[in-house]
Amino acid sequence: MPTAAKIETKDLHLWYRTFHALKGIHLAIPSRGITAIIGPSGCGKSTLLRTFNRMNDLIPGARVGGDVLLDGASIYRDALSLTQLRKRVGMVFQRPNPFPLSVYENVAYGPKIHGMNDLHGRVRRSLEQTGLWSELGDRWHVSALSLPPEQQQRLCISRLLAVEPEVLLMDEPCSALDPIATARIEELMIALKSTYTIVIVTHNMQQAARVSDYAAYMLLGELVEFAETDKVFTQPADSRTEEYISGRFG
Amino acid sequence: MRTGRLLSSPEEERLTRPSPFARRAARGSIADVLAAWTIKICATLAIASLVLIFVFIGREALPILTSEELHEEVDVPRLFLPQPGEEGGSEFAWRPVSTPPRFSILPLFVGTLKATLIALLIAIPLAVGAAIFTSEFAPSLAREIIKPSIEILAGIPSVVIGFFVLMVLAGWLQSVFGWTFRLNAVTAGVGLSLAVIPIVYTVSEDALSSVPQTYREGSIAMGATRWQTAWRIALPAASPGILAACVLGFGRAVGETMIVLMASGNAAVLSFAPTDSILTFSAAIASELGDAVHGGAHYHVLFFIGAFLFVLTFVTNLAGQWWVTRLGRKLRGELVYVPTMPSPHVATGPGDA
Secondary structure, three states: OOOOOOEEEEEEEEEOOOOOEEEEEEEEEEEOOOEEEEEOOOOHHHHHHHOOOOOOHHOOOOEEEEEEEEEOOOOOOOOOOOHHHHHEEEOOOOOOOOOEHHHHHHHHHHHHHHHOOHHHHHHHHHHOOOOOHHHHHHOOEEEEEEHHHHHHHHHHHHHOOOOOOOOEEEEEOOOOOHHHHHHHHHHHHHHHOOOOOOEEEEEOHHHHHHHOOOEEEEEEEEEEEEEHHHHHHHOOOOHHHHHHHHHOOO | OOOOOOOHHHHHHHHOOOHHHHHHHHHHHHHHHHHHHHHHHHHHHHHHHHHHHHHHHHHHHHHHHHHHHHHOOOOOOHHOOOOEOOOEEEEOEEOOOOOOOOOHHHHHHHHHHHHHHHHHHHHHHHHHHHHHHHHHHOHHHHHHHHHHHHHHHHHOHHHHHHHHHHHHHHHHHHHOOOOOOOOOOOHHHHHHHHHHHHHHHHHHHHHHOOOOOOOOHHHHHHOOHHHHHHHHHHHHOHHHHHHHHHHHHHHHHHHHHHHHHHEEEOOOOOOOOOOOOEEHHHHHHHHHHHOOOOOHHHHHHHHHHHHHHHHHHHHHHHHHHHHHHHHHHOOOOOOOOOOOOOOOOOOOOHHHH
């Protein structure tokens, strides 16, 4: 494993009121590349992902113990600016959620709220990175909601890229898409992984095997195994991982 | 299908007799038909009563346009154009019981607009602001207390609001601002706003609450503050509902009677100053119709005013509805979005090579 961890969790616990959702996670996600978090429903993989940009803060009754480090600095420290954190750590959701604005305004939204310069250049570059620039032609001012779901999801990714994040968190980004659309998003992820640290939560083990460089297997709020994807899928160290990836449950 | 042929054999009778299942289905269909007719009759009655109200008002208003006899005292030009004044010159005056009577409805129209405008200027910012607060910022417990409390305001009889303005607020406002007239367009507008706020608030709050949470999540996850999310995402997404709320508020303000009757001063003065007393359409009808001679000019003019109010609210609602639908379609992506910023193709800044 490379030593330069982009995100590191130290004995991370999370409770939803009395429910213990994360139980002492120790995980070091390497810089760049794609890390997949897999596991059966309810194992806490989305919860774990949402501790990386502190989206769990929005849930009443959620409590965090332990720590999460981004580039070695705690993101749960008091002095932290949440807006700066979320600018560095962007998130793509399960269902594409473009704003009910034009394509252009969707992408310009981030730069505007963060007061960044060169709006047009940013919008253009972010759309180019996801391939939407050439596909949409001059349809900038159409409502984002009129696009098909796959383009909506890529628009959501463009929207993040416009604020130059370092980490992209993806919470089952393809679960609402058909196989062809899924393939396009996966291609995009692979194209982006040399620049960004991508963490993807997925239900789909084939997807994890196809795109990820590292894989973390979670079960009932615990991290069972974390290693290179090849290793996790071919020679899992833990028998529970083997049972899951061989399809015995989950 | 049998056509005009008598049953001849038992065999044929057995074949054409409906099965028990079919009989049950037939009974079911009778209930269906009954239900359908009941619903149709209810719907027709509802529409018919509306149409009849309009027909009644229209019939009593029509002589203003058609009756030769009435035209000696009043006709449409005299309702809108300046008339010779008592001391020479010309004036717009509403003096229905003087001789000769003056029936200029312009002072009433301006009075109504003044009170409505002031009411909306107070009510819309307050109500929409409160809606934004409860749906975007307040903890859920606070929302559960604030929302029903404001909605209860809607149930306060308007006579109580009028009484409060007349006895308490008007004197207080006069002593603070030093107005010449204790009851004026502002006091009426303030009273009206108390009646309008709950409507605008409730409808706006519902509109904001039905904005999908995923929009807010997306915005927060981009590093936007809650305020930016509310202002730039939730508010535009809820704009059709908020617009509908404002249209409803306008309808309520224009038509409200008891509050303006008690709190406006009821003086038909043509003036654009907000601190002059006013007489509104609704207050004129309410206070004068009982004394107007049945079938006289005054009587028919008041009905004409009623018809005018009816058309005014009807047209406003229609226009509002059209705009709301359009906004909704635009938000759902069914209409071409009108850009508020130049297209990136047009821009050729230094970083746009």
